[in-house]
Amino acid sequence: MTDPVYVTDALIAEDIDAYLASHEQKSLLRFITCGSVDDGKSTLIGRLLYDSKMIFEDQLAALEADSKRVGTQGGEIDFALLVDGLAAEREQGITIDVAYRFFTTGKRKFIVADTPGHEQYTRNMVTGASTADLAVILIDARKGVLTQTRRHSFLAHLLGIRHIVLAVNKMDLVGYDKGVFERILLAYRAFASEIGITDFTAIPISGFKGDNITALSPNTPWFKGPALIEHLETVDLGARVEEAKPFRMPVQWVNRPNLDFRGFSGQVAGGRIAPGDAVRILPSGKTTTVGRIVTMDGDLDEAVAGQSVTLTLADEVDCSRGDVIAAADAPPEAADQFEATLVWMADEAMIPGRAYWLKLGAQSVSATVQAPKYEINVNTLDHLAAKTLDLNGIGVVELSTDRPIVFEAYAENRALGGFILIDKLTNATVGAGMLHFSLRRAQNVHWQASDISREARADLKNQKAALLWFTGLSGSGKSTIANLVEKKLFRMNRHSFLLDGDNVRHGLNKDLGFTEADRIENIRRVGEVAKLMTDAGLIVITAFISPFKAEREMVRAMLPEGEFLEIFIDTPLEEAERRDVKGLYKKARSGQLKNFTGIDSPYEAPENPEIRIDTTTMTAEAAADLIIDRLLG
Structure with missing residues (x-):
């Protein structure tokens, strides 16, 4: 009689470690299911989870109860309920969001994304496809190739997915007719060749009944395989192709736990690397060699595409997050x-x-x-x-x-x-x-450096270059105050130039209208001109409505820190419209003037301007003095 085996914490831990170790060695396949509405994507994923024993007992009990309650499958298990987690999806019977699920078989690990079928959720499908290695394009055997079949096939190919499975689903509803399958296959092949898909694997399936999912079905004796799971387990992910490419590793993190260690962490995006290999840091172009390849489990003799590692470099070169470490002789x-x-x-x-x-x-x-x-x-x-x-x-x-x-x-x-x-x-x-x-x-246009610096040009004028950016509604008083500022600076022997919105539109920007896109281009051009003028050492004054925060920040980013002064002429719409010195508000209210700021086009007020002028409590003269004090103080 053998001694009894007692289950201890140590034995459980040993079993868990062994289980995890066995899974660590498996490759990972990321794939998506896509197609038209009600082609059975969620049902297929539910079937895959069920057949791979990836459902806990309580989940299975809840699934059986939900299936009976919903009653969409005649009392049988509705596998789609495992995936359609959103209440809105269950109510409408469609997939809206991208649902990610994990399962594993004896040969491989899988992450599958169930992507929406509706055209209005195309962006969600793009999200799911962006990291996928393979796409399962489902087609309802009763309907054949549809618009969404073409749409999702095109997007999958566009996003670089090179492994396509054409799963002709619901074969049970067409009597497992070989002719139906072959007609769909012929139609899809004709379309696929037009968009550059030259190779795909076609499989007749029934997600509901389980035909050709985990094993070949007796209902389709004319189909010789492979079954879907077999194909997913054996498809070549092209790791060797990626490893054969030149080495690239984007730096995600500079790892410096102490003064004795400085490493650069990231995932190898292509090629292979070993200690002693020559590398180039981009975009700086500095070259060095790899010292060590560090991981949590110890140093490696080599790292290949797909591995996440930390590299140490032989020399103290400048390298930070966002840089790319690449093969020295074949950089991107x-x-x-x-x-x-x-x-x-x-x-x-x-x-x-x-x-x-x-x-x-x-x-x-x-x-x-x-x-x-x-x-x-x-x-x-x-x-x-x-x-x-x-x-x-x-x-x-x-x-x-x-x-x-x-x-x-x-x-x-x-x-x-x-x-x-x-x-x-x-x-x-x-x-x-x-x-x-x-x-x-x-590649052909390069900035021509000048021997005379912008600081030297400003020093010659006994001033610091600056851009005074006046913004506010039409009629707020921008031009009035800007003119006063320029006159006061002129009396102080300061070198300045005023760029007024109306004046610029008579020449440089005469080709632009007042649509949102044209307003943005108007400000971009003015910003570029102002930048050149500040390079000359001038104090530049601009008076533009410039209604959008993004464009004001775009101009700010063109200049060195501290040179852009945003001056918000804060006049309420009611007061600006009361003044209406140009009669523009009246035209806008009557519909004669379209895209007018404050009426039918928005104005995004500055949140933290350097200077805020309230024209309801301050005169133009006092405002000009305040601005000059801030500028020269």
Whole structure:
């Protein structure tokens, strides 16, 4: 008789450690399910979780109870309820948000994203696809290839997903007819070739019944495999291809726990690296060699694409978050002007010329986007003329950044080619894009340094350069006070120049109207002129409504710290309209003047201006004196 085995804490811990160790060695596949509404995406994921034993007993009991209560599957288990977590989704029977689920089999770990089918939630599908290695495109066998099938296939290909599974679902509802499957396969292959999908795996399935999910089904003897799970377990993720590329690692964190250690942490985005290898720090271009490859489990002899490591460098070179450590003999580019494909994800339309934050990996810069070259109709693949992009719009655009960023084409490297755009005021993500290439002019046009500094030019004039930026409603008194300031500075032998809004529109900006986009371009041009004038050592005075905070901050960012003084001429709308010295408010109220600030176009008042002038309590003369005291004090 053998001795009994007693379950102890140590034995449990040993089993857990062994279990975790076994899973650590498995590769990870990230994939998405997408397709048209009610193609069975959530049901398929629920079936995968159920068949892989990734449901706890209490979850299964709740699922069975919910399935009986909902009653959509004739008393059988409704696997979609495992995934459709939002109340709104259950009420409407659709997927709205992106639902992420984890499961594992004996061969591989999986993270699956259930993405929405409705066209208005295309941005959610883009979010799910951005990190995926594979896409399962579902088609309802009764309906065939639909508009959303084409849309999601195009987006998956656009976002760099090279492994496509065409899952023809609900085969049980068409009697497992081989002819139906082959007709759908023929139609999809014709479309796929048009958008560049040259290879995909087609599988007839029933997510509800489980046909060809974990094993080949006797209901489709004409299909020779593989089953869906088998394909997901064995698809080649292309790790060897990534490892063969030149080494790149964006720096996410400078690790300095004490004075004796300085390392640079990040995930290897391509290639492989070993101690002693020569590397280049970008965008500075400094070169050095790798000292150590440090991890929590000890130093490594080599790191490859996909691993997160900390590198130490042999020399004390300048390297910080956002920089890229790359192979010294094959570095990526650094540029500040690009062509890109942009997916617009905000309810408000894109505003050409407006400055947004652009985040590419750990790099964060200010960027402006020009009007699209064209918008892509993802249903027909036609290129359409467009002045902007609306919600879910996809277009090819040119964009520029305020300083060079390190990048590679998205098709070559997702980590260094994919970016998001963030609204500077709301911090909301408004767009996602893929860089194609840098523009030729970005490489050929360089800033010509002068031997005479801007400080020397200002010293010659016995003053400090500055930009006095007057902002306020029409009729607030900006031009009156700005003129007084200039006259007082002139009497004090100060060298200044006044850029007035109306005057500038007679020449430099005569081609611009008063739409939101034109107002932004108006301010951008004025800001560039003002910057050149301050480089000459002048005190520049501007009087513009400049209604948008983002554009005022764009101009502030052009100048050295402390040279931009925002002067808010704070006059209530009622008082400005009462004055109406130009008769503009009257025209705007009658509808003769469109896009007029304060009437049918917004004014975003400064929150923390350097100087605030209340014209209801202060005269123009007193305001001018206050401004000069602040400037010269």
